[in-house]
Amino acid sequence: MNYPLQQLIQMGAVPAVSFPLDSRYYHYSTQQYTSPDGTVITYLTRRFVPKPGAPNYATVAQHTVKRGDRLDLIAARYLGDPLMFWLLCDANGAIVPNDLVAVPGAVLNITTPQGVPGTGTGA
Template identity: 40%
Template sequence: MAVDRKSRYATAPRVPWQRADGSLVELIAPMPRPARAAVFAATATDIDRLDTLAARYYRDPLKLWRIADAAAALDPFDAVVPGMAIAIPPDK
């Protein structure tokens, strides 16, 4: 499985897994979410998404995982709910 070399998953261990048909595939092992303390909180609107927030605050929509890591939600798609405060961690 190809992973961008700048991704935090680039050095993650790989785990073999056998499909129902007997073929083997290599999966990326789960990684713990890094602790990210928020600098401030932004109130999400109905048009906000992780990538639009990352573009607004980091000038890079690909840094959406910084915001997802700071959220309490397990699913990144649940991290932005209109009207809720969204933790915005530092860009480091």
Template identity: 40%
Template sequence: MDQALASLITSAAGTGAPTLTSSRYYGSATCPYTLPNGTQVMYLARRILPQAGIYQAVQTYVVVDGDRLDNLAAKFLGDPLLYWMICDANNSTDLDALTAQVGRSILIPMSSSIPPGARYG
């Protein structure tokens, strides 16, 4: 990466990792990878899906036709970007699969605090 660009990213966003606190990658480590041509590329460290049991479920919700996980996160958690917490609480990596089956019950976690380990496994 061009040094000037790397400096800009680091000065504006710390490590280059997401700075939005609602991101599941907030605070994640960044790692360097060197391409065969010598160019260094930064990437986010892998996020391991946490055990669903670390989330305290406050209710279950029965999926209805037309539901989207971002809308459910906005309604129940107060922020559509927290859809990932519903995925984690239901041990799912596919947000569309959680709302694909009408009548399916999904857990809605408590959003007041993100449990330790939920962000980076």
């Protein structure tokens, strides 16, 4: 059985998934699986989280967590876009984003993919 949204995608009535440039899934595509009963299931390809300090990321700053810090605001301050908070998660090995700001005094690495500068607006 096909679900209505999947039927619309297959007919071209609804565009395939397209993620914005600041999404962690920007370079990822969708795949389709047909189950034994004929149901077509569309899914997002798997994203592997890079190891902290991976060579394809450049450290642009460090931030010492203060009480009340929010990851989106830290991303906006250093990277110029609050939606890039996921880069901070990748850089610091966080699966649960709020873990990064849970302990005042913790130091976060602020990174960008090499060749993409951050705003570098302070610590």
